[in-house]
Amino acid sequence: MITVTVNGAPAELAEGSTVADLVAERSGGHDRVAVARNGDVVPRSTWPTTPLTAGDVVEVLAPTAGG
Amino acid sequence: MPTTDPTTPAPDTADLAPALGREEATDPFALAGENFTSRLLLGTGGAPSLESLERAIRASGTQLVTVALRRVEASSSGAMLEVLERCGVRLLPNTAGCHTAREAVLTARLAREAFGTSWVKLEVIGDEHTLLPDGVELLDAAEQLVAEGFTVLAYTTDDPILGRRLADAGCAAVMPLGSPIGSGLGIRNPHNIALLRDAVSVPVVLDAGIGTASDAALAMELGCDAVLLASAVTRARDPERMALAMRQAVEAGRLAAGAGRIPRRWHAEASTPMQGLPDL
Numbered sequence: 001m002i003t004v005t006v007n008g009a010p011a012e013l014a015e016g017s018t019v020a021d022l023v024a025e026r027s028g029g030h031d032r033v034a035v036a037r038n039g040d041v042v043p044r045s046t047w048p049t050t051p052l053t054a055g056d057v058v059e060v061l062a063p064t065a066g067g
Numbered sequence: 068m069p070t071t072d073p074t075t076p077a078p079d080t081a082d083l084a085p086a087l088g089r090e091e092a093t094d095p096f097a098l099a100g101e102n103f104t105s106r107l108l109l110g111t112g113g114a115p116s117l118e119s120l121e122r123a124i125r126a127s128g129t130q131l132v133t134v135a136l137r138r139v140e141a142s143s144s145g146a147m148l149e150v151l152e153r154c155g156v157r158l159l160p161n162t163a164g165c166h167t168a169r170e171a172v173l174t175a176r177l178a179r180e181a182f183g184t185s186w187v188k189l190e191v192i193g194d195e196h197t198l199l200p201d202g203v204e205l206l207d208a209a210e211q212l213v214a215e216g217f218t219v220l221a222y223t224t225d226d227p228i229l230g231r232r233l234a235d236a237g238c239a240a241v242m243p244l245g246s247p248i249g250s251g252l253g254i255r256n257p258h259n260i261a262l263l264r265d266a267v268s269v270p271v272v273l274d275a276g277i278g279t280a281s282d283a284a285l286a287m288e289l290g291c292d293a294v295l296l297a298s299a300v301t302r303a304r305d306p307e308r309m310a311l312a313m314r315q316a317v318e319a320g321r322l323a324a325g326a327g328r329i330p331r332r333w334h335a336e337a338s339t340p341m342q343g344l345p346d347l
Contacts, residue, residue: 027139
């Protein structure tokens with residue numbers, strides 16, 4: 001297992017987990033999700049090929065209402 | 068107005084104005100190469116329910132609404148996007164909550180991923196108390212995003228000089244505040260808004276501070292090309308009715324600006340002729 005930070009809280013993930021795995025677990029069916037990893041955008045097309053490593057800081061974001 | 072059913076078409080003001088006036092009030096609003104017939108942009112934040120939001124959007128006649136990105140646990144995502152899609156409105160992601168150019172640029176990039184649009188309402192605030200824009204960070208972020216090909220609509224102060232700098236940086240629109248976000252204080256410095264309007268050639272959208280319909284009309288009378296508001300509608304007691312009021316105010320203000328107001332006078336000037344006044 002590796003420990004990463006997801007949306008501000010520590011999370012345990014299996015070794016070799018990718019961004020796509022994390023999104024599947026966290027997105028709750030939202031399809032318009034965007035992911036930042038260590039301060040950079042991870043484009044959707046590269047989610048399946050982007051492994052997460054220990055200490056990564058990840059934000060998984062979705063649309064909401066706003067002015 | 069029989070507008071309680073959200074599936075009915077938006078209420079139309081056509082019957083309230085002669086054809087010429089209607090045409091002038093809805094002359095196309097060109098923004099970054101796109102034409103809109105509505106000059107009212109609506110923020111989606113603050114609505115008590117999605118049903119209320121949908122009714123307000125339809126009553127407002129808006130064609131462009133702002134949306135935001137938040138952590139997925141806190142998002143209202145799916146259902147809201149369905150409503151917006153049903154209303155046929157274009158989405159304008161914002162960078163609300165960002166305090167630095169770095170945060171705002173990253174948020175814009177994330178929004179482009181999530182929403183599939185390179186349009187962004189760029190918002191870089193200086194503090195939580197006033198939510199006033201930080202001009203230094205804002206200009207920095209605008210320059211970076213324009214260089215990356217974004218269509219930047221910059222939420223800014225009512226400073227004409229900063230507005231000019233943002234336009235020079237390549238922003239597609241400059242969006243000065245009337246007063247702080249959500250304050251409902253209206254347009255605190257109309258003179259600056261008029262100066263800013265004259266200082267740039269890109270569209271000027273009055274954004275933030277609108278409290279009621281007369282504020283929106285004033286923005287248009289001052290020469291703004293459009294008005295962006297959220298709280299004034301979504302937090303009104305009756306959002307749908309206020310949305311219609313805003314729509315008509317924007318159209319009225321646009322008409323008045325085009326019609327040319329009379330000069331202000333210190334003393335009265337009778338409109339009834341003195342000639343032929345009887346000696347009673």
